Amino acid sequence: NAGVTQTPKFQVLKTGQSMTLQCAQDMNHEYMSWYRQDPGMGLRLIHYSVGAGITDQGEVPNGYNVSRSTTEDFPLRLLSAAPSQTSVYFCASSPWGRYNEQFFGPGTRLTVL
Amino acid sequence: AQSVTQPDIHITVSEGASLELRCNYSYGATPYLFWYVQSPGQGLQLLLKYFSGDTLVQGIKGFEAEFKRSQSSFNLRKPSVHWSDAAEYFCAVGGPNAGGTSYGKLTFGQGTILTVHP
Numbered sequence: 001n002a003g004v005t006q007t008p009k010f011q012v013l014k015t016g017q018s019m020t021l022q023c024a025q026d027m028n029h030e031y032m033s034w035y036r037q038d039p040g041m042g043l044r045l046i047h048y049s050v051g052a053g054i055t056d057q058g059e060v061p062n063g064y065n066v067s068r069s070t071t072e073d074f075p076l077r078l079l080s081a082a083p084s085q086t087s088v089y090f091c092a093s094s095p096w097g098r099y100n101e102q103f104f105g106p107g108t109r110l111t112v113l
Numbered sequence: 114a115q116s117v118t119q120p121d122i123h124i125t126v127s128e129g130a131s132l133e134l135r136c137n138y139s140y141g142a143t144p145y146l147f148w149y150v151q152s153p154g155q156g157l158q159l160l161l162k163y164f165s166g167d168t169l170v171q172g173i174k175g176f177e178a179e180f181k182r183s184q185s186s187f188n189l190r191k192p193s194v195h196w197s198d199a200a201e202y203f204c205a206v207g208g209p210n211a212g213g214t215s216y217g218k219l220t221f222g223q224g225t226i227l228t229v230h231p
Contacts, residue, residue: 004156035221040122042203042221043157058218090156100145100164100207100219104156 001026004105006091012111013081021076021108023091031094032074033102036060036087043090049074081112115140117206119222126194127230134189134225136204146187147205147219148178157203163187174198199229 007022025032033048035058045058049068063085065077074093078085088109092102116139126132138144145164149157161172168180178189187204207219 040223042117042223043205043219044221045218048218092157100147101159101162102219104149104158106156 003027004091004093004103006105006108008108009106010109012113014113015082017081018077018079019081021089021110023074023076023105024072025093026072027093027095027103028071029093030071030096032068033058033092034064034066034074034076035090035092037090038087046076083112086110086112115206115220117204117220117222119204119225121225122223123226123228125228125230128196129193132191132194132227134202134227136187136189136222137185138187138204138206139185140206140208142208144206145208146180147207148172148176148189149203149205151201151203160189194229196229196231199227201226
């Protein structure tokens with residue numbers, strides 16, 4: 001199993017550009033989530049999904065959209081990037097009934113100029 | 114609302130010395146508690162977890178943590194630190210939501226950076 005994979009590893013955007021961060025898992029996990037990590041702030045939950053077709057907001061959802069059309073994929077979309085969205089983004093997944101036992105991807109480092 | 118405080122931003126220890134990283138949490142019910150480790154440029158790896166039962170839990174890489182409900186703490190310990198333990202450590206709390214279904218809403222502390230001197 002590849003586990004949780006994220007692409008790209010690094011990305012530089014200009015203010016106002018849009019992009020999608022990809023996340024995929026091959027463990028058939030129902031629960032998937034996106035976090036952002038900023039220095040001194042730990043990880044903060046952006047959006048999460050408890051299964052295909054079901055998503056909900058986390059702690060810091062503004063400026064981000066998600067959808068979950070398959071169990072495997074959970075992309076994160078930035079519609080109009082802002083410098084405040086410069087961060088490291090982590091995707092995580094966990095199996096049914098063990099939603100707190102999250103497996104993390106390697107992260108995407110995003111810089112918005 | 115749930116929250117986690119890691120009072121120490123940066124800790125430095127000598128190789129072979131003992132280690133204790135502090136974690137205090139706030140949660141309205143019995144919490145699920147976790148410690149994760151993050152090496153530079155890497156994702157997070159689960160070290161250990163507490164759900165219920167024995168309050169002293171063992172994890173990978175020789176780490177252990179003790180849940181103390183009266184102190185709302187879940188401190189991480191290791192008796193002898195190795196140079197490879199240098200990393201950032203995160204404590205996290207989660208648990209069932211108001212409806213009783215665990216939706217995995219983990220709240221993380223700010224992290225503690227561990228430096229190990231040879």
